[in-house]
Amino acid sequence: MTTDALYHVGFGTADLPEPVPSFAFLSGDPDRATLVAQRHLERPRLLSDHRGLVSYVGWLGEVPVLSCTSGMGAPSTSIVVNELAQLGITTIVRIGTTGSIQADVPPGAVIISHAALCRQGAANDIAPPEYPAAADPFLTVTLADAALSLGVDHRVGVTASVDTFFEGQERSASSANPNLMRSVRGMTDEYRGLRIMNFEMEAGLLFKQALVYGLSAGCVLAVIAQRTTGEQVVMDVKDDAIDHAVAVAVEGARRWTTR
Ligand code: URA
Numbered sequence: 001m002t003t004d005a006l007y008h009v010g011f012g013t014a015d016l017p018e019p020v021p022s023f024a025f026l027s028g029d030p031d032r033a034t035l036v037a038q039r040h041l042e043r044p045r046l047l048s049d050h051r052g053l054v055s056y057v058g059w060l061g062e063v064p065v066l067s068c069t070s071g072m073g074a075p076s077t078s079i080v081v082n083e084l085a086q087l088g089i090t091t092i093v094r095i096g097t098t099g100s101i102q103a104d105v106p107p108g109a110v111i112i113s114h115a116a117l118c119r120q121g122a123a124n125d126i127a128p129p130e131y132p133a134a135a136d137p138f139l140t141v142t143l144a145d146a147a148l149s150l151g152v153d154h155r156v157g158v159t160a161s162v163d164t165f166f167e168g169q170e171r172s173a174s175s176a177n178p179n180l181m182r183s184v185r186g187m188t189d190e191y192r193g194l195r196i197m198n199f200e201m202e203a204g205l206l207f208k209q210a211l212v213y214g215l216s217a218g219c220v221l222a223v224i225a226q227r228t229t230g231e232q233v234v235m236d237v238k239d240d241a242i243d244h245a246v247a248v249a250v251e252g253a254r255r256w257t258t259r
Contacts, residue, residue: 005048006083006086006087007083008050008051008053008079008080008083009047009048009050009053009055009068009080009083009084009087010047010048010049010050010051010053010055011047011048011050011055011087012087013087013088015047015048015057016047016057016064016087016088017057017064019064020064020087020088021057021063021064021065021066021088021089022088022089022090022091023063023065023066023089023090023091023092023093023253023256023257024065024066024067024068024084024089024091024092024093025065025066025067025068025092025093025095025249025250025253026068026069026070026077026080026081026084026092026093026094026095026206027067027068027069027070027094027095027096028069028070028071028072028077028094028096028097028201028202029069029097030049030052030053030054030069032069032095032242032246033054033055033056033067033068033069034054034056034067035242035246036056036067036095036246036249036250037056037058037067039246040058040060040246040250041056041058041059041060041065041067042058042059042060042061043058043059044056044057044058044067045057045058047066051071052069052071053068053069053070053071053076053080054068054069055067055068055069056068060250060253060254060257061254061258063257063258065253065257066084066089068080068084070094070202070206072201072202073122073163073201073202074120074121074122074123074161074163074201074202074204074205075121075122077122077202077205077206077209078122078123078125078126078205078209081206081209081210081213081215082209082213085213085215089215090214090215090216091136091139091215091216091217091218091256091257092206092210092215092216092217092218093139093143093217093218093219093220093249093252093253094202094203094206094217094218094219094220094221095220095221095222095242095245095246095249096200096201096202096203096219096220096221096222096245097200097221097222097223097224097238097241097242097245098111098159098198098199098200098221098222098223098224098225099169099198099199099200099223099224099225099226099227100197100198100223100225100226100227100228101160101188101191101192101196101197101198101199101227101228102192102195102197102198102228103226103228105155105197105198105223105226106223106226107223107224107225107226107234107237107241108153108223108234108237108240108241108244109153109154109155109223109241110147110152110153110154110155110220110221110222110223110241110244110245110248111154111155111156111157111159111197111198111220111221111223112140112143112144112147112154112155112156112157112218112219112220112221112248113135113140113156113157113158113159113197113198113200113203113207113219113221114134114135114137114140114156114157114158115132115133115134115135115158115159115207116133116134116158116159116160116161116203116204116207117133117158117159117160117161117191117194117196117204118133118161118204118205118207118208119160119161119162119163119168119204120161120162120163120201120204120205121163122163122205123204123205123208123209126205126208126209126212127208127211127212131208131211131212132207132208132211133161133203133204133205133207133208134207134211135203135207135217135218135219136210136216136217136218138216139216139217139218139252139256140156140218142218142252142255142256142259143218143220143248143249143252144156145252145255146248146249146251146252146254146255147220147248147251147252149251150244150247150248150251152244152247152248153244154248155197157195157196157197157198158194158195158196158197159196159197159198159199159200159203159204159219159221160191160196160198160199160200160204161199161200161201161202161203161204161205162199162201163201164201165201167180167181167184168184168199169188169199169227170184170185170186170187170188170227171231172231173231174231174232175231188227192228198221198223199227200221203219203221206219207219218252220245220248220249220252221245222238222241222242222244222245223237223241224237224238224241224242
């Protein structure tokens, strides 16, 4: 850690190569940030492992990129995105996991979110609730083209981003709390009717924050639960789904950074 390290991510500009990276992959899970760096980047180097936020720098050909951890949920993501922006990052692609709420979007598929219904408290500190939670449209097309070229089963759609994995995603059978409030009961059906594809916990905040900060943001999600049939994560498709989402994000990054 150098003297200009930022407080939460634990690294600073003095840790970064020249040219300074402008692109970052952002994974909720530190193990996924490590997988991206070690499997897909050339010359990966650990920048920091601080508060559970693992960050790497590596290269896609001639282009330096970061692979960082957002942690779970909007508050942690907002801090990491803010510090990455301070360090010169202008494009962020979230690589996450998600639960599908549409019967025709199966576990194992990939969702590229072009917008989010953002029901996230932290986002209201950055912009009003009505502010659009939209991905960069050009980055989204680049990610979708990458998925197509890789033959990955993918959908482009609207995501519901919420603050809780259990109550906020209408889980009760697999939760310590079976007593869901009226305000969330029936929400999954309602969202299905609104053609929302899936639940997750970071994209909406990221999209709003990126728009306010003048960054480009995109989001690639591995479908690991199917909420039309149950609440649980489908463990036997999880690793493959994540591999596909990571492959799409990396191919998208190659195209975006060399366009
Ligand atoms: N992440 C979520 O937020 N929900 C799911 O169902 C799976 C992953």
